[in-house]
Amino acid sequence: MSQYKKLLSFAIIAASALLAINFGFRSSLGLFLKPISESFGYGREIFAFSLALQNLFWGLFQPLAGAIADKYGTAKVIILGSMLYALGLYITGTADGFIDLHLGAGILIGMGISGTGLGVVLPAMARMVRPEKRAFALGIGTAAGSAGQFLLIPVAREFLVTYGWQMALVIMAIGSLSMILFTPVFKDDKKTNTKTDGESEQNLREALKEASKHFHYWLLIAGFFVCGFQLAFITVHMPAYLADKGFDSSVAAISLSIIGLCNIVGSLTAGHLSGIYSKKWILAFIYGARSIVIVLFLVFPISLFSVYAFSFATGFLWLATVPPTSGLVAQMFGLKYMGTLYGIVFLNHQIGSFTGVWLGGYLFDTTGSYNQVWWWAAIIAAITAIIHVFIDERPVERLRHAAKII
Numbered sequence: 584m585s586q587y588k589k590l591l592s593f594a595i596i597a598a599s600a601l602l603a604i605n606f607g608f609r610s611s612l613g614l615f616l617k618p619i620s621e622s623f624g625y626g627r628e629i630f631a632f633s634l635a636l637q638n639l640f641w642g643l644f645q646p647l648a649g650a651i652a653d654k655y656g657t658a659k660v661i662i663l664g665s666m667l668y669a670l671g672l673y674i675t676g677t678a679d680g681f682i683d684l685h686l687g688a689g690i691l692i693g694m695g696i697s698g699t700g701l702g703v704v705l706p707a708m709a710r711m712v713r714p715e716k717r718a719f720a721l722g723i724g725t726a727a728g729s730a731g732q733f734l735l736i737p738v739a740r741e742f743l744v745t746y747g748w749q750m751a752l753v754i755m756a757i758g759s760l761s762m763i764l765f766t767p768v769f770k771d772d773k774k775t776n777t778k779t780d781g782e783s784e785q786n787l788r789e790a791l792k793e794a795s796k797h798f799h800y801w802l803l804i805a806g807f808f809v810c811g812f813q814l815a816f817i818t819v820h821m822p823a824y825l826a827d828k829g830f831d832s833s834v835a836a837i838s839l840s841i842i843g844l845c846n847i848v849g850s851l852t853a854g855h856l857s858g859i860y861s862k863k864w865i866l867a868f869i870y871g872a873r874s875i876v877i878v879l880f881l882v883f884p885i886s887l888f889s890v891y892a893f894s895f896a897t898g899f900l901w902l903a904t905v906p907p908t909s910g911l912v913a914q915m916f917g918l919k920y921m922g923t924l925y926g927i928v929f930l931n932h933q934i935g936s937f938t939g940v941w942l943g944g945y946l947f948d949t950t951g952s953y954n955q956v957w958w959w960a961a962i963i964a965a966i967t968a969i970i971h972v973f974i975d976e977r978p979v980e981r982l983r984h985a986a987k988i989i
Contacts, residue, residue: 594711594768595720598704599727601661601765605699606728607735608672608755610839612637612688613819614740617826618748619684627823629681631944634819635937636689637696638811642933644697649706649922650787657707657769664698665762667691672759676752699762701728702929705909706922707769715858717913721906722854729850729902732843740836785981790920794927799975803911804931806866809967810904811935813873813960817842817897820943824953828885838894845898853903862907862914863974869907871968873900877961881954911974917982 612634619630652660671691678684697703705724712720742751785793794800822835856865880893912925943956977983 591711595708595723597765597768598708598711599724599730601699601762602701602704602724602727603731603734604759604762605668605696605731607731607843608668608739608759609637609692609696610732610818610843611736611739611755612692613822613839614736614743614832614836615748615752616819617823618743622748623680625681626944626948628941628944628948630684630688631819631940633675633681633684633688634815635941635944636685637693638815638933638936638940640690640693641696641700642693642811642930642936644694645700645702645929645933646923646926648697648703649924649926650920652703652706653787653920653922657703658766660698660703661766661769662763664695664700664703665760666695668695668699668762669756669759671695672752672756676749676756695759701725701905701909702926703922705905706918706925709909709913709921710918718858718906718910719851719854721909722851722857725854725902725905726847726850729843729846729898733840733847734843736836736839736843740832744832785919787920787923790916790924793979793981794916794924797915797979799973800912800915800924800928802970802974803908804928806870806967806971807904807908807928807932808935808938809870809963810908811932811937812939813877813935813964814901814939815936816939816943816956816960819940820947820953820956823947825890830887830890834887834890838890841891841894842898842901845895846901846903849899849901849903850906852899854906857907857910861976862911863971863976865907866904866974867968867971869900869903869968870964870971873897874961874964874968876900877957877964881957881961911976914976915979917978 616627616630616634619625620627623629648660648664668691671687671694674683674687674691676687678687701724705721708720708724709717739751739755742754745751746754818839821838822832825835825838826832853865853869876893876896880889883889908928909921909925912928913921916924939956939960942959943953946955947953
């Protein structure tokens with residue numbers, strides 16, 4: 584193996600480890616919904632709203648984080664994001680009321696995730712590899728986040744059971760600072776952010792104007808709203824939903840871990856297939872399959888088998904949308920401003936996440952059931968599958984002209 588390949592492999596591994604930590608700790612916060620709510624005597628809507636704020640601020644700051652990374656380099660953004668992430672976990676663990684919960688679990692962790700998550704790291708990974716390997720690299724990065732969910736949720740639960748929710752969150756805050764250790768692999772990222780794929784000397788304003796006028800970019804944005812709605816609702820409310828059905832907290836931890844484990848395979852598969860087949864049809868299949876899986880979960884009597892079967896199926900489809908979606912952004916517009924443009928797509932993902940998390944808590948407190956939200960998740964997934972059929976995957980005219988593609 585050449586020296587270049589060794590360095591590239593190390594960089595991919597380091598970026599993947601960072602995403603595993605980012606995604607693992609974030610995904611475990613649903614385990615804290617019930618104990619925190621009971622500790623303060625709140626309804627579930629309060630902490631659910633904190634986590635909804637987290638998703639919203641993650642989305643709001645993702646385009647900004649992507650733009651800063653595009654211009655000044657990924658490493659600086661990751662360092663700041665790691666510090667905000669850790670501070671948010673610490674404030675949540677030492678909270679004495681809902682304001683601290685909203686600030687820590689909501690605003691600060693949300694901002695921290697935007698600087699250390701997929702929206703910043705995936706574009707950097709895309710710039711590390713050749714175009715023909717790009718989709719698979721995006722799949723590896725996405726799968727790494729899932730591996731973090733599989734590995735760290737059981738750890739977080741053990742902290743929760745052993746030390747209580749306050750100390751568990753403080754320990755996680757310290758652990759999240761380890762993301763800073765992986766920043767050296769991104770130190771030359773800004774140097775690689777040059778003209779690629781026939782790109783012209785386009786500035787950021789021109790890139791945003793071009794994307795805003797591209798109808799199919801808006802279809803991609805609309806579809807990612809549904810992805811966020813489903814994922815965030817399940818991540819946050821699945822533990823409480825299963826507890827209401829009489830299951831032990833270990834079942835919820837195992838369920839979320841299964842989702843993370845299966846998503847490793849699903850993300851890698853989606854990344855591989857995205858380099859071979861039409862990305863829009865892959866996305867249409869994923870959203871359609873999600874709708875079917877949710878409906879089957881609702882219509883059959885709930886049992887340990889149905890919970891784990893749902894987790895396996897959902898896991899394969901979980902973040903499988905990310906490689907083809909991020910790949911489509913790069914395919915349509917090129918790499919130069921991928922961090923910014925994918926950040927905008929991801930913003931709507933997080934608006935969907937905010938809606939799913941908040942609506943889940945609100946409707947449970949008002950109706951005493953999660954059923955309405957489950958059915959809405961299934962319906963909008965089916966609609967989204969249809970929407971993706973109409974997306975034009977071709978590069979924009981600027982890139983087609985530069986590459987002499989008619």
